[in-house]
């Protein structure tokens with residue numbers, strides 16, 4: 322059993338190459354976490370995730386709490402055993418999903434009151450109960466309950482939101498430490514769980530700094546930047562990331578939540594981010610958008626009907642080694658489930674390979690070259706050939 326730890330192995334500029342140690346194994350960083358919302362990465366088996374080189378996955382507390390419930394998962398041996406994934410797992414706090422419920426939730430200092438999207442039942446998620454739930458689930462890394470600031474938000478609204486997030490973070494930390502010390506009736510499914518604090522503050526640099534300092538003062542095993550990728554322009558996001566990481570401890574992991582496109586990952590690593598999660602590779606695959614070194618292609622497009630080439634000739638994945646664009650287009654246009662599986666595997670492979678390429682580049686001191694080359698070839702606009 323490892324206790325939690327993080328080591329920066331190499332650094333180039335602000336970009337870091339590191340190693341994260343958790344109760345369920347080691348994660349090489351910068352790392353991308355595939356999103357397994359309800360205990361499953363959509364359309365992909367855990368065996369395939371392993372083969373692709375995924376080292377850590379993310380589960381969503383909101384969904385798992387509602388169904389099948391954290392108590393049920395704890396009875397079944399914790400989330401790792403329940404879903405058959407023995408590697409590291411990070412769970413979010415459930416906050417982000419609740420804030421997305423808009424008219425079905427009410428936020429007070431006590432916590433977030435909401436109605437389930439499944440059956441309308443009423444629930445209250447507090448900083449303490451979010452810690453309890455994640456402890457029963459047994460995540461290797463748990464997140465504090467935070468209030469995600471919408472974009473755009475005035476400085477006043479963003480300030481109030483980050484103050485509440487800081488108060489909640491202190492309560493979450495107290496509860497987390499009490500659980501770990503055996504002072505509560507919560508039995509952790511994974512001993513040695515780490516807890517990350519979350520920096521908010523919208524797109525206001527001064528508020529980000531205040532939030533970072535308040536969160537670091539509480540003291541967590543790692544720090545996340547939340548409330549970005551919520552509709553702000555990408556250059557604003559890059560700027561805020563670059564102005565927030567200097568206020569986070571050098572020796573601890575930094576996680577940018579819910580981001581993003583491949584070029585966002587490169588630009589955020591360049592600004593000192595170590596961990597990412599995003600639904601884009603799997604969601605886009607289900608919508609027929611597959612990634613290549615030059616940019617995304619829409620596999621449903623008629624131009625691929627006779628295209629015998631793989632999605633990306635340079636890709637090592639099972640999909641690219643065995644199937645043509647024409648076949649994938651056929652699967653997508655007939656709604657065959659295999660299309661979602663093959664597309665998701667390819668897109669996840671693409672993300673994981675970018676992370677590995679960045680790790681190597683930072684080790685070899687060639688990250689800036691990698692970054693420039695990447696932007697020279699990759700375009701966010703869908704390919705037109």
Ligand SMILES: [Zn+2]
Pocket residue numbers: 632633636637638639640641642666667668670
């Ligand atoms: Zn591929």
